[in-house]
Amino acid sequence: MDEQLQEDWLERRLREEMPYIDDAGFTARVVQKLPAPVSRQSWRAVILISVTLLASVVTYLASDGGRFLVVAAYRFASMPLVFISLVAICATLVATAVAASAAVAQTRETR
Amino acid sequence: MPLNDADLVARVLVDDDHHAFAELVRNHQSAVRGLLRQLTRNDVALADDLAQEAFLRAYKNIRSFRGEAKFSTWLYRIAYNCFREEARKRKELVGIDETKLEAEQDPQTVDPALKHDLMHALQLLPLNERTAILLCCQNGLSHDEAARVLDIPLGTVKTNVLRGREKLKKTLAAWGPN
Numbered sequence: 001m002d003e004q005l006q007e008d009w010l011e012r013r014l015r016e017e018m019p020y021i022d023d024a025g026f027t028a029r030v031v032q033k034l035p036a037p038v039s040r041q042s043w044r045a046v047i048l049i050s051v052t053l054l055a056s057v058v059t060y061l062a063s064d065g066g067r068f069l070v071v072a073a074y075r076f077a078s079m080p081l082v083f084i085s086l087v088a089i090c091a092t093l094v095a096t097a098v099a100a101s102a103a104v105a106q107t108r109e110t111r
Numbered sequence: 112m113p114l115n116d117a118d119l120v121a122r123v124l125v126d127d128d129h130h131a132f133a134e135l136v137r138n139h140q141s142a143v144r145g146l147l148r149q150l151t152r153n154d155v156a157l158a159d160d161l162a163q164e165a166f167l168r169a170y171k172n173i174r175s176f177r178g179e180a181k182f183s184t185w186l187y188r189i190a191y192n193c194f195r196e197e198a199r200k201r202k203e204l205v206g207i208d209e210t211k212l213e214a215e216q217d218p219q220t221v222d223p224a225l226k227h228d229l230m231h232a233l234q235l236l237p238l239n240e241r242t243a244i245l246l247c248c249q250n251g252l253s254h255d256e257a258a259r260v261l262d263i264p265l266g267t268v269k270t271n272v273l274r275g276r277e278k279l280k281k282t283l284a285a286w287g288p289n
Contacts (some may be wrong), residue, residue, distance in 0.1 A: 006280055006284075007276070007280070010248075010276065010279055010280060010283065011248055013229050013283075014229065014244070014248040014249045015248070015249060015251070018145060018249045018250070019145065020141050021140065021141040021144045021145055021148075022141075023137060023140055023141075026136070026140050026144070026159065026162070026163070027133050027136045027137045027140060028133075029163060030133075030136050030163055030166045030167065031129055031132070031133045031136070033163070033167055034129055034132065034167070034170055035170075035171075037127040037128075037129065
């Protein structure tokens with residue numbers, strides 16, 4: 001019993017004796033030494049827009065002024081309304097599933 | 112509402128957010144600096160240098176934090192590694208002169224006037240026992256978490272805690288519960 005009491009006392013003292021150390025500018029000194037943030041976001045946007053524009057120009061030139069788009073749009077418009085609705089619903093479901101799985105993966109990674 | 116560690120880490124990962132990292136430093140600086148002060152036998156300047164190095168390493172390697180352990184456990188591990196590297200540099204790591212240390216740490220040779228001082232009693236423990244006691248009893252880590260921080264088997268952590276506690280009890284016997 002005495003042994004247990006002494007053990008409890010020791011545990012309590014150890015927890016109580018842990019002094020809180022005042023920050024006193026420590027955090028500021030650490031943050032000052034952090035490497036400057038790399039502006040990856042802006043670079044990413046520039047690269048994505050450039051690649052998209054380039055691909056659009058190449059596709060336009062290689063497809064006889066985008067004629068295939070006119071043909072495809074005409075074909076699509078002549079399809080039954082039910083089929084067009086089904087395609088739209090399926091596309092929405094696929095996009096939602098991809099976005100949800102990406103969000104779940106990102107959450108797991110950062111936990 | 113204050114953000115938890117996971118949210119702050121996510122902000123650092125996604126946006127390279129210095130404010131979020133500063134919040135993490137603020138939340139953990141006391142525990143990390145406290146641990147390092149104990150490990151360096153209260154060399155405040157060295158402990159703070161090591162703590163700063165630990166936080167900078169944590170920032171640089173934050174992508175390797177997978178969230179399998181608590182952020183604090185991961186941080187303690189980095190801090191302990193910083194301490195070990197420094198100790199190796201200074202050739203002060205326990206084991207190099209174990210006999211001398213054991214002689215220093217014999218509870219019978221401790222000045223009775225200092226027995227009331229728990230912090231002093233802690234300083235008298237060998238490094239492995241002191242670290243295990245600090246992590247498990249003072250910082251509230253489980254034995255399993257301490258084993259991860261120290262990168263040693265779970266059984267060794269349990270043994271070190273047990274031995275350290277026994278020595279503390281002996282040293283502080285006169286100051287037990289009344």
